[in-house]
Amino acid sequence: MSSEVQEMSKKLMQDYYQQLQDAKSGGKPTACIMISGNCVEILRAFDIQPIFPEVNALQTAIRKQSLPLILAAEQRGYSSDNCAYVKADMGMYFTKTGNLPDPSFVVCNYVGCNVYVKWFEHVADYFHKPLIMIDIPFLREKVPSEEDVKYVIRQLESLIKHCEDLTGTKFDIDKLREILKYSRISEDGWSQAKDLCKKKPAPFDAYFDAINMMGPINVLRGTKEAAEFFMKSVLVYEQLVKEKKGPLPEEKFRIVIEGPPPYPYYRSFRELFSKWGAVACQSTYSTVGGIWEFGFRHDPKKPLESIARQMIIENLCNRSLLSRYNQIESYVKNWSADALVIHSVKSCRLFSAGQGDMRDYFVHSLDTPTLMIESDLEDPRYYSHAQLKNRIDAFFESLQHKRLTANLRT
């Protein structure tokens, strides 16, 4: 793993949280927005500080602070079966923990996940702040219709109007174009970095280390700092490829991982794979915000249209489960993976509903060795280390055995 990239990412995210503090103390306008297929560039064009409740929720999980927040929300009537991201976030408000600014308004970019709508209804209600809905038509045909795109553009225009009213600033399309140029650079960098994982060994783990790129691409996209981060990261990864260095001393297995990670046990979960020399050469979770590796880029020449298209088409969340199968299939084939690991999380039905069918497809139709394991991305109560270890060990033992017998035959 490149600690250099990790450090750069850490620094960027620390700065981002500092900006949130500054916004709070300076009374700057802020807006809550979700990660998936977001339109953060528009907020940036008005210097509105974006707040990402998903990122805040996952931070509490990584710091092992999520459970009391989840319990606080459950005490208020949330169910143990509701997405724990929502509960951790609402729990922060209920318990008055964290030092985040209140949002000036809430942008509900309803991009695939229905929970987003509920979540942001609750946030807007809690803060008594306006909710601006960006209803993104689900990608139910191969390509969206012109009406779908127009619908999104009209909603973006209404968001712009709201931002103008809030900030008293006239919308400057040239400023948005500049921001989108930075977005493009980040997207290029993301794509190149992911492409380098086709090499053996992959220079970084495209699941566990991809988190270092996910902050910059989803939260900070459109900033100069994020663009520079990606340019530098690609150089670091290229160098690692030259030196044939990967995140582990030896890359023994290449895997594709589907589903979000268990943030409360990120490290120990990772170790369960590392000890087998298993490196993720691709992952679907890293594409929740956007799928850049297949060529899409924001277009400063068509600012609103390209934002709309990204929200509708170019992110994992707004696509059907079957197109996720295609995405994984391409990852397995083009990134030369040995196996698929499906991590099914209870909180997120967007990811997990139907993953049994996915396993069936990969095992029976594509003959891809597939492991399915269960826990949660936020709620530590659903993580059983011993059980996961048994399943993961058994899987890699059998992969190793297969490889040995195949080698003997040849």
Place this chain on the structure above:
Amino acid sequence: MAINNIVQQVVPNSLESMIEIVTQPWEKAPLLSAHAKGKKIIGCFPVYTPLEIIHACNGAALPLFGGGNQVEIMNADSRFASFICSISKSTLELQLQNKFRNFDGVVLSNICDVARNLASVMKRNSKLNIEYLHLPQNDNIEIALPYYKSELSRFLRKVADITGCFPTDASLSRSTALYNKLRGLLEDLHGFVSNDGRLGAFEYTVYLRYCYSMLPEDAVTFLGSLLNSMSDRVPRNRDCIKIIIEGAFCEQPPIELIRAIEETGCWIVDDDFAKGLRWHVGPVQEKGDPIEMLARSYFESAQPSSVRHDFKTRREDLLVKKVRKYNADGVLFFIPKFCEPALFDYARYKEKLESEGIAHLQIEYEEKMWTFERIRSEVETFVESVLFW
């Protein structure tokens, strides 16, 4: 059998035979016989589908409510994890067991993340036409209306491809008028549930689902006779508490469970069982561009719902209003296990009802339940607590 004969024979004595039909509509729905006459059958997963469009395309729309407790889950459990609602599994199971063999298509919509992925899994596992509707969630009609009109037109083209019949505006308006009539009659029938209780919610729900298992033309005739027979009934004895049921809009509880609740001394004055079948409040405009009128009514006269987001009206305020309107003693949240839209709304409802001092109880159910003793005793305790509050 002529509908009038059905009415004579089954109302009320043969309610059991209607229950058999509504709990296994994929096999027993009267409208399935239209398949033999060349009509295409389109199954509609909850919550809401614009049935008028399917009817105008000369199709037969059959609302689906999962497998209830009528299908043994043998294959679907391995496709959907243990923490996923039952209706998604039982619907898939029905498909995997080839119970939809007389169907030509199934429609689903963006009610939740589970239904959305179910559409994909069903598509991969059958040759059925699976259509997915994206119902708008932006309540700004100026922005959302053109989109929704285009979505309804797209849906119409898809259905017409299946049925081979592209309707004229006149036939679309006729279908709208027919469904208006059906909904109006059902509304009249519901009056007997909420006003004087001469009809129980259990029985009403059976009729409601039974009506939609027929072609709407037949359902209208059936309802006409049924409404006439209501005058023979006596209003309900008032020795009970009035409650409102909320949360059962998608996966349905076993029909017998509704009866069991009524038997505990609850007069269910209003409920949201099979809510999609009562989606529109008041008639859809019959004059003008029929697609536009259908689209408009989605925004202007649809029921508040956990799966239709309307940010101008807070659903919890509407629930309180409803409690006041019916002078209800409490609310029973009847929620399918693992149903996120209902569970999320519950958190807000709960807070509101508590601040208003309205009694409520939350119960989770699964469609495949057979025994209701536990729920019955919880509801009995609730009834007692309300009575002696």
